[in-house]
Structure formats: C-alpha cells, structure tokens
Amino acid sequence: MNIGDKVRLLRAKEQGVVSRFLPDGMIEIEIEDGFRIPVMRSELVPVSPLEAERLLKTTSYAPQKTVTPSAPAILSNQGIYLAFLAVNDREYTLHLINNTDWEFAYVLGEESAGATGGVQFRGLHSGLLKPKSQQKMNDHYVHASFEDWPTFVVQGLWFRAGKTSLRAPLIKRFKARTTTFFKTKTTVPVLNLPGFLTQLDAESDQSQASAPNSNRTAQPQPKRISPEELKAEMLKPKSEMEGVSFERPSAVVDLHVEKLLPNGTANRNPAELLKLQLDTFEKMLENAIASGMNEITFIHGLGSGSLRTELHKRLGKHPNVRFFEDAQKQKFGYGATKVTIK
The missing domain is CATH 2.60.40.1600 (Smr-associated-like)
Incomplete structure (x- = not known):
C-alpha cells in the first residue's frame, strides 16, 4: 500500500486515497470533499483496477433512474x-x-x-x-x-x-x-x-496555481x-559521507553482546543491548546485499529467544531475502540463522 493508492473501508461505505502514513499502524486517507480521516491499516483494503471495472459493468446494467449529482471523484494528486x-x-x-x-x-x-x-x-x-x-x-x-x-x-x-x-x-x-x-x-x-x-x-511542494485575477499570494519560484x-x-x-559503510561482512556474524562490546556493556540496560544487536544485524545484512553476497549467517544464541524471534520477523518481511533457516545445528544448536539473499 503506497501514497496515492485507492482504498475502501471494511466496515463502512467510504472510499478514499492514501495521503499519509501515521504512527501505530494508522493511515490517513482523503475521502470525498477533501476531508482526511485516520484509519487503522487493518480496516482498509486496496481497490484494484479489476474490482473497479467490474463495479462499473454492474452499474451499467442497472435500471435507468434519476440520479442526483454526486461528489467529484477522489483523485490521487501525489506520487x-x-x-x-x-x-x-x-x-x-x-x-x-x-x-x-x-x-x-x-x-x-x-x-x-x-x-x-x-x-x-x-x-x-x-x-x-x-x-x-x-x-x-x-x-x-x-x-x-x-x-x-x-x-x-x-x-x-x-x-x-x-x-x-x-x-x-x-x-x-x-x-x-x-x-x-x-x-x-x-x-x-x-x-x-x-x-x-x-x-x-x-x-x-504541491500548491495549486492561482487562477487569473485571484487574490492568492503568488507561489515562490523554485530555488536555483x-x-x-x-x-x-x-x-x-x-569524510562527510562516511555515515554508511559498504564493506563486505564476514560470512558468519556473531551478535552476542560480549562480541559487540568486548570492553563491557557500560551500564547499558537490556533494551539498549537488544537495540545494539538489531542495529548490527540490519547493517551487516544491508552490507551483504550491497556487496553481492549470496548468503550470510547470524549467531544470535538461544537465551530468551527474543532476539531470534525479532530477526526472523524482520527477515520474513525483507524484499531481498530469498529464505532463511536454522543453521549449523551441530555447531550452534538452534542459536544461528542462515540467510539466503536474492
């Protein structure tokens, strides 16, 4: 679902266009007359071109009757x-x-x-x-x-x-x-x-142009x-461009805290340590993709299983991951995940 896509509500008759993504799984949609409302993502379904075509055909065979003028069609103006x-x-x-x-x-x-x-x-x-x-x-x-x-x-x-x-x-x-x-x-x-x-x-950037003889303030010209x-x-x-590194990572990346922080945790709490592990995982995975690697293995250990669960959740949604599986059980037990890259 992208900005500009047409959607409809599951439990209401309204249709609209996606205008903005909000926090906590909310999406702002623009309905008729330019009104914008926040809706939970789970309450929206896309309106496919095929669905719209079938609805049009169904309407064309309906008995003729007097129809009052309807509101203007909702347009996707951005994208x-x-x-x-x-x-x-x-x-x-x-x-x-x-x-x-x-x-x-x-x-x-x-x-x-x-x-x-x-x-x-x-x-x-x-x-x-x-x-x-x-x-x-x-x-x-x-x-x-x-x-x-x-x-x-x-x-x-x-x-x-x-x-x-x-x-x-x-x-x-x-x-x-x-x-x-x-x-x-x-x-x-x-x-x-x-x-x-x-x-x-x-x-x-998308202010509509003023009509002739309009009293609106003229729009600023693009900066040259x-x-x-x-x-x-x-x-x-x-040196100003060194924020992202694309060095080829090793085939096996150890995410244990003692490997990432060999000099100690410096009083970091569990939430901060988990964030460090996840940030390292994301960086190494993206570097592996950018450098053309076919696969990479992450050692996450057993523990409470929260790190493994979060890694598998993110891998399942990643567009460049072909599949992933528990790796090298003889060596790591179930404490490692092997990722195959598209």
Missing part, C-alpha cells in the same frame, strides 16, 4: 518518484514513476559541473507518463562512482481531461547523498519491485542552484 533499481551488485537503472491519476508530461535530465566551472545540463528523456505508469531510462549508474552521480532534474506539467484546477508546473532537483539514499529502500510503486525511492512532489554552490557541494571532503 511522482525517481526510483533506482539494482541490475546487479554494481549498477542501477533509473525509473520515473507516475503513481497519480494525472497525465504527466516531463523532461528529465542531469546537471553536472562543466570544465570551465559552469553547470552543464544533459537531457536524458522526455515524454508523457499516463496515470499509474513508469518510464525506464537508458543509462546505468555505477555503485562504485556513487559520489560522482549528477544532480537529476525533473520538469513536468499536469493534465487531466475535463474541469480541473490549474496545477503549478513541477520543477525538482535531486542529488543522491550517501547518508540518506541507501536508507530509502522500499517497494517501488507501479513496478512492485525493491528499489531506492525518492518522492519529487511532496505535499509542501548557482554554479559556485554546486561546485562547493561537489568538492566537499569525502
């Missing part, structure tokens, strides 16, 4: 993404995703520093994205040269047949940063494949990056 999908352990492909109910005419390109210090723009692709569709670009982006990736620029216009509100053009720049980019791994909308995702049309700012950003020391 333009750049997505990077791994081709192998070295390269990524770039996709432009339109998960809205609008047609999106776009131009996509790259900005990079020129030889004379200015900014050069290179066009990659242009076209028209239909609602709930995507476009794959031709270029591949190499993991080893991540810090040299360009700034991606997307410019777009919105279109929908009939009477609609005028929407401001979308102009968005995106520069991938090591400290945040690899934390965005999720299931990519429309493609339903794992990838690294960034949303270009966040709600704060000067050549000096771009050059200074690209010449920042690499």
